[in-house]
Amino acid sequence: MSEVTRIPTDLRQGSQTAGGIGESKLRPDGTLKVTGEFAYSSDLWHEDMIWGHTLRSPHAHAEIVSVDTSAALAQAGVYAVLTYDDLPAEQKNYGLEIADTPALAAGRVRHHGEPVALVAADHPETARRAAAKIRVEWRELPLVTDEESALAPDAPVLHPGRTDGHARHVPHPNVVHRQPIVRGDAAAAALRADHIVTGEYEFGMQDQAFLGPESGLAVPAEDGGVDLYVATQWLHADRRQIAPVLGLPEDKVRMTLSGVGGAFGGREDLSMQIHACLLALRTGKPVKMVYDRFESFFGHVHRHPARIRYEHGVTADGRITHARCRIVLDGGAYASSTPAVVGNAASLSMGPYVVEDVEIEAVGLYTNNPPCGAMRGFGAVQACFAYEAQMDRLAAAVGMDPVAFRQLNAMSQGSRLPTGQQVDSPAPVAEILRRVQARPLPPERQWESAGGAADVRALPGGLSNTTHGEDVVRGVGYAVGIKNVGFSEGFDDFSTARVRLEAAGGEPVATVHTAAAEVGQGGVTVQAQIARTELGVAQVVIAPADTRVGSAGSTSASRQTYMTGGAVRNACAAVREQVLALGRRKLGTYHPAWATAELLLEGGKVVTDRGEVLADLADVLDGEPPVDVELPFRHRPTEPFDIETGQGFGHVQYSFAAHRAVVEVDTALGLVKVVELACAQDVGKALNPLSVVGQIQGGTTQGLGVAVMEEIVVDPATARVRNPSFTDYLIPTILDTPAIPVDVLELADPHAPYGLRGVGEASTLSATPAVLAAIRQATGLALTRTPVRPEHLTGT
Amino acid sequence: MRVTFTVNGREQQADDVWEGESLLYVLRERMGLPGSKNACEQGECGSCTVRLDGVPVCACLVAAGQAEGRDVVTVEGLAGDGLSAVQQAFVDAGAVQCGFCTPGLLVAADDLLEQNPSPSDADIREGLSGNLCRCTGYEKILDAVRLAAARRGEGA
Incomplete structure (x- = not known):
């Protein structure tokens, strides 16, 4: 094994190292997590503690x-x-x-x-x-609980003497941040509209409800x-x-x-x-x-509840003429990440659609409600719920199929956001809608068994045995969304990776050390896969994340595979160059290709780009100090949104997902059974397909939760939380969660490492409006708020 | 007070237990068995599921004193020489993300498959309905239980 392979040979190891990117490699921490040995933050123990x-x-x-x-x-x-x-x-x-x-x-x-x-x-x-x-x-x-009480002439100022960067441009000290976006001429464009559709929407306060x-x-x-x-x-x-x-x-x-034990922004x-x-x-x-x-x-902070108003115009042939939009986000008592949430809400408020003429305003408030900040989807979720409701109403106004209407107005590569930023990578909005629509629908009346008796587990109300099919109607709904990936608005967003390569026991071993937080998403799996691909080694050790290495940035904004993945790839490339230089010094005289060929590390060997094996990597490393590199990695720079017009190259990358929801509603009791929630999402490149699908299904389920059950209820009279428990704050169980078939597209983003797109959040956006659309179709109700509760469906 | 009971086949004892302590607290903080998880401590999430004389219970809702002289099996007791079929299936199917729900789900799934070696999807959903997972959307947990059932079937 340790004998140096110096003779040119055609025994090429294949173009990929086993366990590298693109494989559904299993989690390195999986075994510890199923045996109970994995030490969560609540499991720690210390003498004398x-x-x-x-x-x-x-x-x-x-x-x-x-x-x-x-x-x-x-x-x-x-x-x-x-x-x-x-x-x-x-x-x-x-x-x-x-x-x-x-x-x-x-x-x-x-x-x-x-x-x-x-x-x-x-x-x-x-x-x-x-x-x-x-x-x-x-x-x-006295309490400040909403926009009216926050901006009233005698409103208590919650944070007097503000000196933060937003204080100067906000209309009132109880406004954390305000971001307008003005582009084109909405008033003039409105004159071209054959129909104007306005709507007011409300989004409830969602909790991350991570389990640890x-x-x-x-x-x-x-x-x-x-x-x-x-x-x-x-x-x-x-x-x-x-x-x-x-x-x-x-x-x-x-x-x-x-x-x-999970995070989701919380x-x-x-x-x-x-x-x-x-x-x-x-x-x-x-x-x-x-x-x-x-x-x-x-x-912890929660997802901002929101009140949202939209006006869209549409021509008789189904083209959106313009939009006006106002999004009010309740940030609660402290700012947390409200300014960035406001920026996202404003800049993504038109959704994945081409709307040239817009007037947009998003504001985040200080109130005495619970503080709100980051949660999966981060400012893009609330708007998606509302603009997708508008799309269905616009389609109805012009008599079009809701999917065809969306496809007609969908953005594509080269389209501009209302911020003026051009979408400069694939934007397969129409295609992901086509894919979810093309799926066969799940069979109707699945609760009917051969024997004639109803299986109540397949019905709304489930084992409560509230119906055997009477009053149950089906509905189908569609939605699509756009989420930014990475930190936006000029933030100096970077990650750092330290990679060490050495020979241990005659084998090359890579150690990857970052401060990236593994919160369940599988970052540790993907970092090791990248190191295997880049260094061609089988053994990769992921060192514990700590502050002895440079910052990795946050495990949020769907950014860690892009950013820390990019940092690991970068550091590996630098290690590779040093190893090849070392090899040339030690072994270069044995074969001219050391000097003339492009060299790769594959399968634990140094090979030429034509597949000739020049050396075992372990022999290059043997007797040498470890090759050890720590490097930061940055995505391309962004810029702040103009404080008056909202124009600016604010985002790094976009992620698109679409859903089709199939629901069955017991209209007598207002109970909803989501039968299927199909998703299609472009991920650029799936570094670990199993984990990618897991992210999409998990995000989908959190979107389902806030469609039909999840809400922190704050008493408007006292601003006290009324349901701080899993008894009263409901998250979907396995009985509430339907089959979630997933269609993964891989259209490379040329700006991103391996062409990948951050996958963590997009599915959270469109799941909610798809479920709402399906319930609307089943019931004929307008349903302008989420989550939908039984009384909204029964009118009682 | 002192409590003595059998955990994963071995008799264990804890001293100076406050009467209000749960079985979960004693397992985690006094017996060095933190595998059973503390996601809600109010009997809603199932992350602390253990088997008490064979019956799945939320350890957070059992007073430690109630376990006196009884037999407790936790997630730490599922593996033999290697991982059990259910444990291996959870790893292989991608049913583990953050993993905080996993110990409770494993104990519940182990019980489910003991009662019903070839459950339908509806049976799996019903059997695991007391265990919350926030990461996976449950699809891969269903996959894992199906896989474990199939493998156990092959092995039988």
Whole structure:
């Protein structure tokens, strides 16, 4: 095995290394995850560790008159009780884009569940009981709960004295960000319309509902710093926010990613990170914090609820003339990523359609509702629900088939977004619609068995046995959407990969080290596949993600395969060049091709581009120090949207998905059974087809959830969350989820590594409006809000 | 208090257990068996599913004291020399993404296939309806259970 192969041979290993890109390689962490050994952030344990707990506000807007912690401190087993007064540094706030979020409430709370105090104790129940003994005197303040109350003349200003970058251009201090887009002449174009269709739509507040609760372990270090093991989407962004509040330099906050039980945007913002570190540094003991599900609903931001108004014009022959659109997103008490959500909502508000003349406005509000930020689909989801409802109404207005109408107006490569940005890679919008429409429909009345008895499991209401088919009607609906990939609007978006190649036991072994958060999507699988393809080695080790390597950016915006995948490919290319240079030095005299041919690494060998084997890679590496390269990778630059016209090259890449939903509705009870939810999506290049399909099906199901069941209900009178539990906040079970056939297209984006497109989000967009369209077709109801509840269908 | 029960075939004991502690807490925090998961701790998600005297239960809803003297099987007890058929099928079918629901689903699927070695799709959906998954959309979980049933059938 270790004998050097110096003789030219035709024993080429094939054009691809086994386990490389394009294969459905299985997850490297799969075995640990099925045996229960995989260590999630809530599984961590440390000698002498104690438990942290958070006291949260029962009010949505209140002044803290006084806090008395003496009874809590006096309880046996309590190590520390911390409030705002105990924060050690001048910097008290943190935030993803705007540092407006107090680490602990500073005399005032702005939303239900805001952290007020922390307790560390020897048992989680001790900590909970001690927290309950903290006496807080409150004075309730008037509430801001919607656009009207936020902008009223006497509205309380939630964040006085704003100095953030958006403060200067917003019409009111309770507006986080406003992004208009004006292109063409909507008023003139409207005159060409034969029909004008206007609609008002409402999108409910969705929760990411990742299953692994916010949790982690902070271990105080001898150097005065802290080691934090935590589940997050972006280690370096966490550290940038944590360190100043702890009063520590960033290099004394060392972070390691622990097992992450899903994310979906809900781990972009900090939750328990600062709190656990504060308690650990105060007590000198390792501190574990684990939220329960109730607390988790208060521990992370949600998807922005939205109110959306559209006006579209259409000619008699089905061409969209113009559109006007206003999207109001409720950002809740703190900014989180609201500015970027607003930018997405505005720039993608026309959907994947050609609309030349537009007037668009998106605004994000500060209110006393729960803070909202990132969730899968990020600002593109709410608009898609509304513009797709408009498309069906426009098609009806001109008497066209809804799919044919969409195809007639669909964008394609070369089309422009309302921002003026040209779509400069394939945009197969018409084709993915064609594909979902061309699928055979699932058979009707599948609940009828041969024996005549109804299988209630196939009916709306299921095992509740509410119908045997009476009052059940079928509907079919279509939708398509557009999502941007990567960070937009001029953000310096990069990832970093460190790749090491060495001989171990006579075999070449590559080690890939990045800070990319594996949250379940399979990034670790794909990074290893890329290294195999690029370096031609079988053995690839993925090192744990931590802050000892440069930032990978966030596991969000469908960006990690593109960005960290691109970084791994880049670093591998640099390693390859060094290895080939090494080979030329060591072995170049054995064969002239070392100097003259283009050389590749394949199957553990150095080969020429004509397939001649020059050497075993292990022999090139043997006796040498490891070849070790760390490099950043950037996607092409983008630019901010103009603050008045919204024009600008704002996005990196787009991802398109279409759905066809088939539903059966029990019209007497308002119960919906989604029978099938077929999807077609262009992924550019499927680096791991199994994972790609898994992403599309998972995203589809979250879109289904917010169509028919998922909503955080906030009491408008108190701004309190009414359903913070899986008893009352429902996510789809296996009984609620239909067959999800997936059609994957691979039309390469020439700007992206391997031509790939980020796949994580697009399917979340179109699933919701497709289900709504199908319910509308079944019932004839207008249904302008999502999620649809039974009373919306029965009128009761 | 002290609790003693059998876990995955081995007798285990925990001391200084607070009476309010769940079986899940004792398994995870006192017995070094964190495989059973804590996604909701309110009996809604199934991620903590274990078998108590053979019957699948949410360990978060069982007081630790109720397990006294009884037999508990957790996800850590499913594998023999290698992975069990259900475990291997979950890996092979792509049914694992973040994996937080996986331990509970495996215990539930193991029980399902014991009761019904060749379940229909409707049977699988009914059998696993108490286990939430947020990542996969369940399609590949169905694939995994079908695959496990087929492999167990071949092996029988």
